[in-house]
Amino acid sequence: MATRILSGIRPTGNIHLGNYLGAIKNWVSMADSIDETLFCIVDQHALTTAEDASNLYENTRLIAAAYVACGINPDKSYIFAQSHVPGHTELAWYFNCVTPLGWLNRMTQFKDKAGKNKEHANLGLYSYPVLMAADILLYKATHVPVGEDQKQHVELARDIAGAFNNYAKHEIFTLPEPVIPTQSARIMSLRDGTKKMSKSDISDYSRIHLTDDDDTLALKIRKAKTDMEPIPQVKEGLENRPEAKNLMGIYSAVSGKSIEQACLQFEGQPFSAFKSELTDALINHLEPIRRKLTLLLDDKDELDRIITRGATRANILSQESLSDVKSHLNLYPKPKGL
Numbered sequence: 001m002a003t004r005i006l007s008g009i010r011p012t013g014n015i016h017l018g019n020y021l022g023a024i025k026n027w028v029s030m031a032d033s034i035d036e037t038l039f040c041i042v043d044q045h046a047l048t049t050a051e052d053a054s055n056l057y058e059n060t061r062l063i064a065a066a067y068v069a070c071g072i073n074p075d076k077s078y079i080f081a082q083s084h085v086p087g088h089t090e091l092a093w094y095f096n097c098v099t100p101l102g103w104l105n106r107m108t109q110f111k112d113k114a115g116k117n118k119e120h121a122n123l124g125l126y127s128y129p130v131l132m133a134a135d136i137l138l139y140k141a142t143h144v145p146v147g148e149d150q151k152q153h154v155e156l157a158r159d160i161a162g163a164f165n166n167y168a169k170h171e172i173f174t175l176p177e178p179v180i181p182t183q184s185a186r187i188m189s190l191r192d193g194t195k196k197m198s199k200s201d202i203s204d205y206s207r208i209h210l211t212d213d214d215d216t217l218a219l220k221i222r223k224a225k226t227d228m229e230p231i232p233q234v235k236e237g238l239e240n241r242p243e244a245k246n247l248m249g250i251y252s253a254v255s256g257k258s259i260e261q262a263c264l265q266f267e268g269q270p271f272s273a274f275k276s277e278l279t280d281a282l283i284n285h286l287e288p289i290r291r292k293l294t295l296l297l298d299d300k301d302e303l304d305r306i307i308t309r310g311a312t313r314a315n316i317l318s319q320e321s322l323s324d325v326k327s328h329l330n331l332y333p334k335p336k337g338l
């Protein structure tokens, strides 16, 4: 069976190290062994949270450029904006009609985002996982590489695929596999090691942006929360020390050393010494990405070419899937010429 990846990031605020290490880096490493790879900028998802929807134009450009700067080849993979392919929202409607409310009530991201304000949360935020299932299944994706926080949504997409197949009495959709990185699946906030690094955190110091210059990056690491203990000799010594564990995990991901090796290297040292090595390793790793990102952001024609190429392919695949889906729904077929 041909393999296909679909994944996406919301164009909300500044793309950060968690998005890169938890998601995009994995996309890049998988891309060569997969037949077709599609990477979406899921702008309609961003509309579910008003505070994120104010600067969609700039943020969409930023995410598209970041995909390429992080190593996605735009002439092999397809990069496109969700709102340029109307099939996503159309398929989501058909899925709405086979998805029990009980399934959505279990989604932890909705509970986190709606908080105590559930009665006032918008319907889009609640049905967000159905639109995400449509993003994935519209392309009959076989693999969905995401950070750990999205695993529950990909599992729901599998359930929705099954529910729809049952309803249509046809195996229209195959079940997509979530692919979660073994390391860096969850990068935590630099201010609180128990919270994930997120674009929506109000503090800029909680995350490292891919656009941060060297000085900002160094300052954020210097200010990053730690504890009073020195670095342990073995990995197990990081348990119950969320901030230390997170910084070690980041060091390991960007230096290419294992956590065990890093512990041995810094054993017994205070965090100040470790933080300066961490800063150097981050700068080494992120500087070429930032350079490429800045160049692309200045090249509107090239960015437009990339997302036009992506949307053209995505629309072809989308129309194929939707005509298959609709042919099983007893809808009145379009008269010729319509």
Ligand code: ADP
Pocket (backbone or CB within 6 Å): 008, 009, 010, 011, 012, 018, 019, 020, 021, 022, 023, 145, 146, 147, 148, 149, 150, 184, 185, 186, 187, 188, 196, 197, 198, 199, 200
């Ligand atoms: P955010 O939560 O910062 O708004 P998104 O929800 O748009 O980011 O996430 C895009 C991708 O990045 C998803 O695959 C998600 O799992 C991954 N991701 C987001 N934050 C992190 C993190 N802190 N650690 C690891 N992966 C993350």
Ligand code: TRP
Pocket (backbone or CB within 6 Å): 006, 007, 008, 009, 010, 042, 045, 131, 132, 135, 136, 144, 145, 146, 150, 153
């Ligand atoms: N829900 C994902 C997030 O918040 C983003 C997303 C939307 C996505 N559609 C997707 C990820 C499809 C993978 C596949 O991170």
